[in-house]
């Protein structure tokens with residue numbers, strides 16, 4: 555493993571940009587990314603408490619594997635181990651996927667603001683959400699390292715911000731796990747997944763990732779980190795590659811998940 559790259563400081567924000575952003579925060583104090591109310595001195599910068607309280611958290615019962623929420627507890631079945639029909643018919647390449655909330659309302663707006671308006675100040679509150687629920691899904695020792703879903707360099711140049719890496723670094727500090735950025739690499743840029751069917755998404759992402767040093771993940775329990783779980787096509791492909799390289803366990807953790815109640 556290339557430890558130099560693993561431990562280098564956050565590369566998701568260019569230092570100059572961060573300095574400019576800090577200066578801007580000073581001149582133009584942060585406002586709620588949802589309702590534009592001033593958030594100076596409030597516990598969560600960039601989000602006011604009433605907006606923060608509208609986040610739709612995902613609660614049990616959920617599918618034991620993909621984490622999809624069930625409308626009602628499955629009758630007569632131990633809900634902690636019950637899987638949804640899709641997972642039974644086509645088992646995902648990962649072991650367990652979990653998300654903090656539903657990709658709607660406040661959470662959707664905040665993720666958009668972090669990613670596309672480049673409000674880096676939203677990384678700590680969103681990363682803190684991941685950290686708060688982490689132990690509930692992965693008791694100590696279950697996961698050995700965090701692996702952010704990589705963004706292709708061409709996208710990074712346009713957006714200059716790698717949200718999965720930023721969230722993984724914040725979470726890693728909070729829960730005391732290393733962030734492995736060299737485990738997975740993105741071979742080629744992919745078309746936007748927006749508007750594609752589940753099958754088209756799978757085809758679009760196929761072969762997009764490689765594992766350059768398979769020996770590093772052999773026998774390891776890895777936790778993939780991303781911002782949103784949509785159809786799961788991207789994390790499935792990442793998990794498939796990590797498994798093929800010999801990972802003993804691959805889980806998925808995202809801030810939000812798109813879902814329809816079963």
Ligand SMILES: [Zn+2]
Pocket residue numbers: 586587588589590591601602603604605606
């Ligand atoms: Zn607000």
Ligand SMILES: [Zn+2]
Pocket residue numbers: 617618619620621622637638639640641
């Ligand atoms: Zn499922």
